[in-house]
Structure formats: C-alpha cells, structure tokens
Amino acid sequence: MPEGMSRFRIKRGEAEIEYEGCSEDVNDKYKEAFEWLKSAPLKGSKKDLEGVKGKEQGGKRGGAQKALFAPKIDELIREDYFKLPNKRKISDVLRALMEKGLPVTGKDDAVLIALKRRLGKTLKGTKEKDEWVFWTE
Numbered sequence: 001m002p003e004g005m006s007r008f009r010i011k012r013g014e015a016e017i018e019y020e021g022c023s024e025d026v027n028d029k030y031k032e033a034f035e036w037l038k039s040a041p042l043k044g045s046k047k048d049l050e051g052v053k054g055k056e057q058g059g060k061r062g063g064a065q066k067a068l069f070a071p072k073i074d075e076l077i078r079e080d081y082f083k084l085p086n087k088r089k090i091s092d093v094l095r096a097l098m099e100k101g102l103p104v105t106g107k108d109d110a111v112l113i114a115l116k117r118r119l120g121k122t123l124k125g126t127k128e129k130d131e132w133v134f135w136t137e
Helices: 023-040 070-078 090-099 107-117
Strands: 007-012 016-023 124-128 131-135
Touching: 007 023, 016 023, 070 090, 070 107, 090 107, 090 131, 107 131
Parallel strands: none
Antiparallel strands: 007 016, 124 131
C-alpha cells in the first residue's frame, strides 16, 4: 500500500464496511462507520428474536455439543488396538475410526487432540519424525 494510504474493514453480523484512501480520510470514515455500527441493531439481536425459538435464532447449532471421536477412541483402547508392539500413527487411527463409521475426512486435528488428551492416562505417545505415534502397554 502506498505511503500515506490506509484501509479498514469492519464486520458486525451481516453488515460490513470497507474503506481505503488517504490516512486522514480513512480515520474520519472509520470513526463514522464505527459509530454507525454501534447504533445499528445487530440482526439476530434479542429484540429481533423475541418469540423465535430453535435454530432460527442465529443460524448456529444449538445445544450441547456431543463428543464424536472420544467414545470411539476409548473403544479402540479397550479393544487393545494400541497394544504394543502396535504403535499407531494418526493415519492408522483415522482408518480405524472410518471403519467404525465416523466421518473423519479433514478431521485429523480433532482426532489428534482427542488422542493427546489421553496421554499419561490411558495412552502413551511420542512425536517421531514430525508424526505422533500412540500405544498402550
């Protein structure tokens, strides 16, 4: 961006304001936009939602989130899937979870987190060559 030029972008709910120009103009526009956004009602605010129930409230999933991978990982542990001499890589665990009917595509990080939570409790693990391996004795 050229010297003396600035840009800002503000997003609140579905309203979004973006402005680019001379630094002094951008500062003034930012203050105006910020004040407007503070005074404008947020779509989905309590006033707008009176009498509305369920998923319509904000379009987000409601209720408590249910553990997806943890119960199946615990099941694999009980089935001695991780029992030595089998040291399991994340790819092995993903394959086993897929065989149990879980949607694991793109969920590598979530499965890895669920496995790491069991380290020192029911699983042992280490990072070897930039890849985690897990086992039980």
